[in-house]
């Protein structure tokens with residue numbers, strides 16, 4: 001299979017004529033090739049998007065939404081096929097791949113519903129015979145840059161709200177997962193989206209991603225990926241006064257209190273630490289446990305980890321698939337060495353798995369460290385692999401302080417049966433997402449997704465919050481008085497307010513009352 005660019009409703013090779021292989025991380029086999037684009041390919045896509053957007057913005061939003069309903073039904077119809085490609089392309093186990101496609105389906109129907117909402121506000125005017133409202137208008141052409149760990153879900157979180165709001169999209173998928181991008185573009189094509197509204201340009205971040213960020217006709221960038229790349233994009237967008245939304249991962253923790261249901265906590269920790277081989281931005285990489293139950297929790301965790309079968313994600317009995325590539329495998333292993341050198345105690349795992357069939361892919365053993373201190377690198381930096389660090393706390397306050405003492409702020413969780421502790425945690429945990437009696441993963445698409453500090457820059461994916469990224473607010477005033485009425489100045493005297501309060505102090509006059517521009 002060859003992943004091509006999709007520009008202006010046509011499938012095309014890049015101008016460079018160069019390609020790169022797409023590798024199945026489960027067995028190292030080449031499952032396709034991807035065209036590697038140039039800056040000129042980006043310019044061509046942006047031109048097409050700009051032209052298409054003008055027409056698309058004039059289509060009534062409920063009609064725009066009809067395309068998303070079709071996209072939702074097509075995703076549903078093709079769910080199993082898509083899930084299998086997803087597993088082969090990035091390695092997550094098939095059950096999770098199905099869940100990821102379902103996220104896209106949910107997003108399609110949810111955002112299609114927005115076609116009949118896209119609410120603005122109506123509000124009273126301060127003047128007689130005048131009407132005031134705010135409406136959302138599309139920003140224009142939006143650039144979307146996504147990672148490989150959720151190759152379809154993240155693209156749907158970003159492109160569906162953008163499209164229903166009347167924008168055109170140019171999408172640069174991750175180099176590792178172009179096949180899923182191709183599948184999503186095919187679905188838009190089949191659903192009848194007008195040409196040019198959704199475009200895909202494959203290629204590397206430094207070439208294609210940068211060109212998209214720098215292009216003057218791209219009015220907003222929505223990015224998910226590493227903190228380092230996100231910062232660079234934000235700097236460029238700042239210079240260009242371009243809207244930019246960033247989602248850049250986390251160092252997420254589960255807090256386990258001494259009153260917790262430990263069986264439930266173990267299940268939640270296992271799922272959120274080792275699901276997707278620890279490569280979710282919401283993956284749990286720290287457990288902060290009350291000292292009274294630390295030993296018991298560790299014993300139970302070690303027991304439960306024995307049930308985690310590692311292997312090819314297409315095997316329904318496998319719980320932990322491969323990591324994305326060899327570089328990731330090396331990075332994870334390096335962090336394990338760092339952890340040992342820092343004095344953390346390795347309880348399980350800590351090795352690259354290379355026995356039998358596993359030698360062909362990129363597998364890391366689910367790993368558990370204990371006696372980890374908050375200032376250790378493994379407790380602070382995003383490892384993005386199946387490595388979990390257990391830390392001790394003597395109280396809820398201490399646990400929350402440890403949770404908050406990292407540069408990221410995406411997701412946190414607490415297991416407790418005490419409603420007072422639960423509510424204190426909801427208030428004091430400094431993350432965009434908080435779970436009570438569940439692990440750190442499991443976001444639902446109709447709530448805002450994103451976080452504080454190094455995780456983001458104040459914007460959110462998903463939910464109606466995502467519409468704020470892809471729309472501008474326009475305030476509209478309709479004066480039906482037939483005369484010039486000046487806001488803040490021509491106030492009706494019968495309203496009881498002084499017509500010109502400044503004059504009482506003898507300082508009336510043009511420029512004194514001013515009023516807003």
Ligand code: NDP
Pocket residue numbers: 145146147148149172173174175176203204205206208209210213224225226227229230232233247248249250280281382383384
């Ligand atoms: P990156 O941030 O490098 O990649 C994310 C996306 O940005 C990819 O499409 C990438 O393109 C693109 N990109 C890279 N450089 C630029 C650039 N200069 N300008 C514009 N776009 C660019 O993440 P990686 O996939 O390399 O993963 C590295 C680490 O990032 C992980 O180990 C993890 O810590 C973190 N991460 C966090 C994620 C999250 O969900 N928040 C998701 C993925 C990674 P391409 O890769 O094709 O060159």
